[in-house]
Amino acid sequence: MTAVWHYISLIFRLLIRIVTAPVWLPFWIVWWLFEKTGINRLIVKVAMALGLYLVFKNLTRKPLRLFLTMFATFVAFLIYGTLSTFESAIDAGVELSADDRLIVVNKINFTQPLPISYVNRVKGLENLTDVTHLNWFGGYYQDPQNFMAMFAVDEDTFLTVYNEIVLTPEERQDWLGSRQGLIAGKSIADQYGWKVGDRIPINSNIFSKADGSTSWEFDVVGIYTGTDAQTDTSSVYFHYDYFNETQSFGRDFIGFIGVRTVDPAMNEGVIKAIDDLFANTPYETETVPEKVFNQAFIEQIGNLSLILGSVVFAAFFIILVIVGNSMVLAIRERTGEIGVLKTLGFKSTRIFFMILAESLLLAIFSGALGLLATSLAVVAVNQAPIQLPVLVLTPAIIIEALVIMIGLGLVTGILPAVNALRLNIIAALSRQ
Amino acid sequence: MAALFDLKNVAKSFVKGKEKITIFEDLNMEIEEGDFVAIMGPSGSGKTTLLNMLGGVDQPTGGEVWFDGARIDKLSEGQLAKWRANNVGFIFQFYNLMPMLNAARNVELPLLLTRLGSKQRTKNVMTALKLVELEDRAKHMPNEMSGGQQQRVAIARAIVSDPKLLLCDEPTGDLDRATADEILKTLQLLNTEFNKTIVMVTHDPAAAKYAKRTLHLDKGEFVEAEQAA
Numbered sequence: 001m002t003a004v005w006h007y008i009s010l011i012f013r014l015l016i017r018i019v020t021a022p023v024w025l026p027f028w029i030v031w032w033l034f035e036k037t038g039i040n041r042l043i044v045k046v047a048m049a050l051g052l053y054l055v056f057k058n059l060t061r062k063p064l065r066l067f068l069t070m071f072a073t074f075v076a077f078l079i080y081g082t083l084s085t086f087e088s089a090i091d092a093g094v095e096l097s098a099d100d101r102l103i104v105v106n107k108i109n110f111t112q113p114l115p116i117s118y119v120n121r122v123k124g125l126e127n128l129t130d131v132t133h134l135n136w137f138g139g140y141y142q143d144p145q146n147f148m149a150m151f152a153v154d155e156d157t158f159l160t161v162y163n164e165i166v167l168t169p170e171e172r173q174d175w176l177g178s179r180q181g182l183i184a185g186k187s188i189a190d191q192y193g194w195k196v197g198d199r200i201p202i203n204s205n206i207f208s209k210a211d212g213s214t215s216w217e218f219d220v221v222g223i224y225t226g227t228d229a230q231t232d233t234s235s236v237y238f239h240y241d242y243f244n245e246t247q248s249f250g251r252d253f254i255g256f257i258g259v260r261t262v263d264p265a266m267n268e269g270v271i272k273a274i275d276d277l278f279a280n281t282p283y284e285t286e287t288v289p290e291k292v293f294n295q296a297f298i299e300q301i302g303n304l305s306l307i308l309g310s311v312v313f314a315a316f317f318i319i320l321v322i323v324g325n326s327m328v329l330a331i332r333e334r335t336g337e338i339g340v341l342k343t344l345g346f347k348s349t350r351i352f353f354m355i356l357a358e359s360l361l362l363a364i365f366s367g368a369l370g371l372l373a374t375s376l377a378v379v380a381v382n383q384a385p386i387q388l389p390v391l392v393l394t395p396a397i398i399i400e401a402l403v404i405m406i407g408l409g410l411v412t413g414i415l416p417a418v419n420a421l422r423l424n425i426i427a428a429l430s431r432q
Numbered sequence: 433m434a435a436l437f438d439l440k441n442v443a444k445s446f447v448k449g450k451e452k453i454t455i456f457e458d459l460n461m462e463i464e465e466g467d468f469v470a471i472m473g474p475s476g477s478g479k480t481t482l483l484n485m486l487g488g489v490d491q492p493t494g495g496e497v498w499f500d501g502a503r504i505d506k507l508s509e510g511q512l513a514k515w516r517a518n519n520v521g522f523i524f525q526f527y528n529l530m531p532m533l534n535a536a537r538n539v540e541l542p543l544l545l546t547r548l549g550s551k552q553r554t555k556n557v558m559t560a561l562k563l564v565e566l567e568d569r570a571k572h573m574p575n576e577m578s579g580g581q582q583q584r585v586a587i588a589r590a591i592v593s594d595p596k597l598l599l600c601d602e603p604t605g606d607l608d609r610a611t612a613d614e615i616l617k618t619l620q621l622l623n624t625e626f627n628k629t630i631v632m633v634t635h636d637p638a639a640a641k642y643a644k645r646t647l648h649l650d651k652g653e654f655v656e657a658e659q660a661a
Binding site for chain 1: 484510513514515524531533542545
């Protein structure tokens with residue numbers, strides 16, 4: 001009977017190990033590599049040279065507690081890093097907006113159309129360099145779930161007004177010369193496996209052709225990238241003329257007008273001039289800087305910063321409690337040892353900084369691992385065939401994370417460090 | 433011999449609740465350099481308090497404590513820490529080794545407070561371990577050693593920075609007779625061969641016999657052996 005229980009217990013423990021492998025295996029591999037390559041001995045030497053040997057030994061004296069505390073902090077920074085890159089990618093639409101670019105939409109709201117004749121009337125105003133127009137197509141590829149941001153645009157002016165779009169000279173030439181030509185951003189082209197030269201059908205969930213079909217044929221003539229790593233490359237553009245001539249309703253209407261001014265300082269005057277020009281007409285306009293337009297668009301989703309900030313705050317608050325509690329317990333267990341160190345002649349301030357260094361090292365090392373995992377997750381997400389903005393682990397996010405790591409280390413270490421600082425030797429030794 | 437320690441009219445008391453507890457009222461003693469003093473007495477007689485004051489981990493509420501011609505009872509906490517690191521080696525009843533450090537690293541601890549380089553520290557550590565006949569156990573962790581071996585490591589730690597004074601608080605209290613004798617012989621050797629001044633608190637008359645002289649403490653005063661008994 002005992003043997004049966006022994007084997008049941010063995011199988012149970014094995015199952016637990018297998019189920020929890022994704023958690024412990026990476027750490028075990030890192031530890032094993034350290035042992036095999038001698039990095040652990042190097043760490044000890046560096047710690048000795050920096051006077052951190054005792055800190056290092058104290059940190060590693062209870063491997064399970066160290067692992068659990070590090071894992072909790074690691075997860076917090078992984079959450080922070082991932083959500084911050086996501087937020088940064090969303091904000092990039094606003095941040096990367098050109099200061100001298102204005103958007104002209106129907107005053108009722110941006111889903112209402114404007115007559116195409118407005119484009120030429122806007123072109124007649126002063127202090128503008130370029131004017132183009134775009135129309136939301138509501139396109140999807142093969143399945144309505146494969147929805148995409150797709151616009152019918154004026155091919156002649158579009159690339160001048162939206163000059164962050166990067167195409168090769170040959171692709172530009174083909175774009176201008178092909179009536180059914182389409183340019184797609186790199187991320188969406190990768191998602192669907194489109195290549196230059198492909199002929200693809202795309203349906204619209206809004207428009208239909210004169211023959212009743214909702215499917216348009218296009219030639220992929222260019223795959224664009226952006227001038228910035230965070231430039232959106234998930235959109236698709238095609239010729240307005242092709243769209244206008246084949247659609248069954250709403251001809252000669254457009255979604256919005258994109259305008260570039262000679263200088264951002266002129267924006268206010270140009271905005272007033274455009275809106276005054278169309279005042280008291282059936283299609284009054286509202287002109288806003290692109291930044292404002294994009295910001296308002298994002299805010300429709302909700303206050304993303306607040307939502308993401310709340311999640312990150314909750315994660316860090318929990319970590320603060322876990323790590324803080326762990327540090328307090330760890331130091332309390334060492335009361336006698338601290339008393340001995342003080343007896344040997346270690347100054348209270350030195351012990352204070354040793355404990356603070358311990359919590360700082362813990363937070364910085366675990367946080368750095370969290371950021372490393374974030375960078376791997378970012379690469380994986382960017383490679384994955386899903387429609388997400390381009391994620392970038394920016395220097396600003398890394399610096400912010402470093403500040404949080406230092407803050408976390410200081411906050412979790414300060415209480416036990418102060419307790420150790422104030423610890424009376426006789427009381428400490430008698431508490432052993 | 434010159435007096436290494438000179439206690440003049442030392443008083444020590446503390447308040448517990450509403451009650452003032454007096455341990456010493458007017459204690460006077462001299463310890464010469466190279467002396468080996470055993471302090472005996474019943475529990476509560478003030479032995480450990482006296483040892484703590486000699487080691488600068490506790491300060492008197494009155495009187496003066498002089499060490500090697502310098503008054504130490506008025507030193508700040510930081511100054512006392514430095515003084516202890518330079519002058520005193522401590523040996524405790526329960527060894528008090530750091531459990532996460534091996535024998536050599538435990539012995540090295542006081543040297544981390546000096547400016548010695550890594551090689552010199554290692555050399556000094558090995559010399560100290562050799563003196564207590566534990567050089568082959570340098571890499572062993574405390575939990576891999578017997579009580580007697582741990583206490584010898586503690587002795588090595590106490591002497592590694594070559595202090596003038598060794599303070600021992602019941603150094604054999606946790607050991608069997610044979611091991612206790614080995615430890616006491618080591619202390620005697622340090623006293624006779626290396627001129628270390630040793631003050632040892634003990635309950636064990638057999639241990640006290642290894643000292644050059646024995647002082648009996650009772651109710652905060654030194655008394656004759658017969659009186660203490």
